[in-house]
Amino acid sequence: MRGEIIFSVVLFVVSIFLYYVAGTFKQFAPYAKLGPDLWPKGILLGIIFLSGILLVKNITSLIRHELKRSSKTIEQEPYRLFLVIGVSFAYAFGMGIFGFLLSTIVFQVVLLYLLKVRRFVLILLVSLLNTAVLYVLFILLLSMLLPPGVGIFRTISLLFY
Amino acid sequence: MFNDLLVGFYSCFQPGNFIALVGGTIAGIFAGAIPGLDCSVATALLLTLTYKMTPSEAFVFLAGIYCGGVYGGQIPAILFRVPGASEAVMTTLDGYPMAQKGEAGKALGVGLLCSLLGGLFSVVILILLAPPLANLALEFGPAEYFGLSILGLSCISSLGARSQIKAIISGLLGLILATVGLDQITGMERFTFGTGMLQGGINFIPAVIGLFAAAEVYNQISQRRYEISGVREKEKSKRVKVKLPSLGELWPIKWSMLRSAIVGTWIGILPGVGATTAAIVGYATAVRFSKHPEKFGTGIIEGVAAPETANNAATGGAMVPLLALGIPGSATTAIMIGAFYLHGLQIGPMFLQQHKPLAYTIFAGMALANVIFFILGFFAIKAFAKVLELKYPYLAANILAFCAVGATALGDIYGMKMMFIFAILGFLMERYGYPVAPMVLGLVLGPIAEPGLRRALLIADYDVWLVLTRPITAFFLILSIFSLLTPFLRNLFSRRKGHEMMDIKRED
Numbered sequence: 001m002r003g004e005i006i007f008s009v010v011l012f013v014v015s016i017f018l019y020y021v022a023g024t025f026k027q028f029a030p031y032a033k034l035g036p037d038l039w040p041k042g043i044l045l046g047i048i049f050l051s052g053i054l055l056v057k058n059i060t061s062l063i064r065h066e067l068k069r070s071s072k073t074i075e076q077e078p079y080r081l082f083l084v085i086g087v088s089f090a091y092a093f094g095m096g097i098f099g100f101l102l103s104t105i106v107f108q109v110v111l112l113y114l115l116k117v118r119r120f121v122l123i124l125l126v127s128l129l130n131t132a133v134l135y136v137l138f139i140l141l142l143s144m145l146l147p148p149g150v151g152i153f154r155t156i157s158l159l160f161y
Numbered sequence: 162m163f164n165d166l167l168v169g170f171y172s173c174f175q176p177g178n179f180i181a182l183v184g185g186t187i188a189g190i191f192a193g194a195i196p197g198l199d200c201s202v203a204t205a206l207l208l209t210l211t212y213k214m215t216p217s218e219a220f221v222f223l224a225g226i227y228c229g230g231v232y233g234g235q236i237p238a239i240l241f242r243v244p245g246a247s248e249a250v251m252t253t254l255d256g257y258p259m260a261q262k263g264e265a266g267k268a269l270g271v272g273l274l275c276s277l278l279g280g281l282f283s284v285v286i287l288i289l290l291a292p293p294l295a296n297l298a299l300e301f302g303p304a305e306y307f308g309l310s311i312l313g314l315s316c317i318s319s320l321g322a323r324s325q326i327k328a329i330i331s332g333l334l335g336l337i338l339a340t341v342g343l344d345q346i347t348g349m350e351r352f353t354f355g356t357g358m359l360q361g362g363i364n365f366i367p368a369v370i371g372l373f374a375a376a377e378v379y380n381q382i383s384q385r386r387y388e389i390s391g392v393r394e395k396e397k398s399k400r401v402k403v404k405l406p407s408l409g410e411l412w413p414i415k416w417s418m419l420r421s422a423i424v425g426t427w428i429g430i431l432p433g434v435g436a437t438t439a440a441i442v443g444y445a446t447a448v449r450f451s452k453h454p455e456k457f458g459t460g461i462i463e464g465v466a467a468p469e470t471a472n473n474a475a476t477g478g479a480m481v482p483l484l485a486l487g488i489p490g491s492a493t494t495a496i497m498i499g500a501f502y503l504h505g506l507q508i509g510p511m512f513l514q515q516h517k518p519l520a521y522t523i524f525a526g527m528a529l530a531n532v533i534f535f536i537l538g539f540f541a542i543k544a545f546a547k548v549l550e551l552k553y554p555y556l557a558a559n560i561l562a563f564c565a566v567g568a569t570a571l572g573d574i575y576g577m578k579m580m581f582i583f584a585i586l587g588f589l590m591e592r593y594g595y596p597v598a599p600m601v602l603g604l605v606l607g608p609i610a611e612p613g614l615r616r617a618l619l620i621a622d623y624d625v626w627l628v629l630t631r632p633i634t635a636f637f638l639i640l641s642i643f644s645l646l647t648p649f650l651r652n653l654f655s656r657r658k659g660h661e662m663m664d665i666k667r668e669d
């Protein structure tokens with residue numbers, strides 16, 4: 001419930017901020033009556049109004065639950081998910097430096113370890129196999145350009161491209 | 162029309178198209194059979210693979226995923242009481258009890274045959290309905306397009322089964338995201354915050370990959386799915402064999418099947434509502450019209466036939482508004498719009514005129530996809546059931562890497578980062594009860610609705626009343642209000658009915 005309230009608050013506040021930003025859009029004289037801000041402002045008003053309603057409903061509901069002392073939120077190992085998300089972004093940033101091949105293998109090894117797989121040979125095999133499948137599909141068959149990385153990593157990657 | 166259809170079938174049997182169709186159908190069945198994946202996730206995930214395909218290969222591939230995916234969900238639903246996809250949720254009610262009675266083969270056979278019949282019925286309706294509807298829509302001006310997209314958006318309230326308000330917010334978020342980039346009318350920058358990356362707007366494909374595929378992995382991880390080791394060991398050895406029902410078994414339920422096919426196709430046609438709703442309504446209709454409603458849920462053929470006919474009938478139905486009007490009929494068809502973008506095709510009423518051979522190839526591909534999953538489902542069911550033994554961590558690693566590489570291949574590293582941002586957004590939205598499908602609908606319909614309204618107002622010299630009272634626009638807007646209010650009124654009515662029932666009980 002608390003998470004839902006925080007989500008509604010974020011929606012509410014971000015919408016107000018974006019409404020302000022929409023007010024700063026440059027106007028183009030011939031279309032002054034129907035400027036680029038008209039449509040976004042209308043939509044943002046809708047979000048502000050509806051997220052406001054949700055916020056009030058959620059807070060009322062939270063107070064009731066607090067009074068009854070019946071609500072218990074069960075968080076299920078959130079740190080593991082945070083780690084997975086963190087690793088995902090590290091992968092997104094790392095791909096530009098280390099290249100697609102190396103970063104994809106490392107990403108999957110770390111991800112599988114985080115998801116409690118402890119058979120290291122299997123982890124390595126699965127990561128290599130998955131990366132090989134992606135390599136065949138995207139680089140060999142679809143001839144798509146995937147980041148080769150920089151420096152030495154680029155040199156190594158280009159051997160396979 | 163007959164000649165066009167023949168050309169479509171001829172095109173489907175060209176080697177490249179046929180391989181794509183069979184490949185898509187197999188991928189769809191696997192995706193449907195694996196819990197945590199479904200046809201919308203698979204479509205988002207595999208969309209990038211269509212990049213180097215010809216348009217006809219790409220669309221028959223996606224048609225295969227769609228039809229195969231909706232069918233595939235019934236396999237674990239019947240065998241293990243685990244709906245592989247939400248479309249198969251009603252199939253568990255009678256399918257699993259049949260399996261427990263030792264009639265798993267028959268349940269799978271009924272489901273397979275009804276999926277085929279429902280799917281083919283809807284393709285016939287698609288072929289008959291889409292071209293005249295598109296011809297009618299050729300008369301549409303900006304005001305009518307605005308009305309039509311508002312009608313499409315109004316259906317978002319039905320996409321949020323738990324909370325209509327949240328579904329509407331999700332749709333509005335999609336609309337606001339669609340405004341990022343250069344304004345179509347004035348060319349002014351909106352919400353770019355000075356970054357060049359956002360000038361081109363939100364890249365649709367990384368966004369849908371993140372919202373549907375990667376977000377689902379985060380969702381499963383948050384629910385500790387990685388600790389569930391595939392399907393229970395004892396069930397691994399289960400002997401699976403499809404047994405088709407006899408004509409004598411099917412004859413008594415012929416009207417139920419026809420009703421489900423009609424209901425499923427109709428629900429599919431409604432913008433924003435897809436196969437899951439069709440299966441629920443198809444099952445409920447079968448119960449309502451049955452002479453023995455009490456037998457539903459105990460493992461009867463009709464209980465499998467009704468939802469399976471209806472959910473597959475929704476596939477062809479959902480393609481009607483997409484191909485005729487450019488308005489997606491379901492979450493999967495909304496994602497399919499990405500393929501139109503990829504191949505530089507303008508989706509809308511002109512599509513059927515300008516790309517007639519391609520359109521009829523899609524029609525034929527839909528029909529053939531149904532036949533292919535029937536053949537595959539009959540002969541290769543064991544392979545599809547085996548996939549359930551796959552442990553989730555391996556699947557998660559594969560899906561996330563595929564999402565990342567797919568998004569990178571189409572939009573460089575920026576596309577990948579965008580994909581992960583949308584994955585977090587999609588995960589948070591699902592966690593707090595905001596359905597993501599309306600957001601995709603908003604992303605798709607925003608660029609039609611806004612310029613439609615503004616151009617119509619410019620033409621009408623800013624006379625709002627003149628724009629809104631154009632007959633077709635007014636018709637669409639009235640329908641939109643009706644569509645938007647229906648779930649609220651239904652909730653209100655059922656609550657009031659609940660109170661009345663409680664009052665009666667108290668009086669007793």
